[in-house]
Amino acid sequence: MNPAASAFWKGLERxxxxxxxxxxxxxxxDWFQRPGGIPSSAIWILGHxxxxxxxxxxxxxxxxxxxxxxxxxxGMGTEQRDPSDYPPLEEIRTVLDARLADLKAYLExxxxxxxxxxxxxxxxxxxxxxxxxxMAIAHEAHHTGTLxxxxxxxxKDRLF
Numbered sequence: 837m838n839p840a841a842s843a844f845w846k847g848l849e850r851x852x853x854x855x856x857x858x859x860x861x862x863x864x865x866d867w868f869q870r871p872g873g874i875p876s877s878a879i880w881i882l883g884h885x886x887x888x889x890x891x892x893x894x895x896x897x898x899x900x901x902x903x904x905x906x907x908x909x910x911g912m913g914t915e916q917r918d919p920s921d922y923p924p925l926e927e928i929r930t931v932l933d934a935r936l937a938d939l940k941a942y943l944e945x946x947x948x949x950x951x952x953x954x955x956x957x958x959x960x961x962x963x964x965x966x967x968x969x970x971m972a973i974a975h976e977a978h979h980t981g982t983l984x985x986x987x988x989x990x991x992k993d994r995l996f
Contacts, residue, residue, distance in 0.1 A: 871989035889935030898956035
């Protein structure tokens, strides 16, 4: 992995670690709560991050890995649904991990020149693949921060 790719990977890997920490001890209805006026539930955030990882991978490679029907459940701006509308948590976690593995596979083979090149699909805010990767890390940081707030508002133990 080239040094720039390694730096991007460390950001994504760390985000994934935070997801595990901030969802530790959540069970049952915790996944669907939006305490303190937080607009998104933990289940939505995990599904949204999985779908977003598919989007970022598409921008990097041109390959689609979207889960059928997840756009309507987890797309930006979608409204909270009945808990029975969501896929099982383990399925969401499996897809989340698979999309992270896709991004890692890209980073393991990407050259600096490739990362400095244009995205596989035209996006006005992402001129290069490096821009896509920077956005992916910022996006994950935003949502993992929200998971941290949900955790504390639900009365879960402090982690640090």
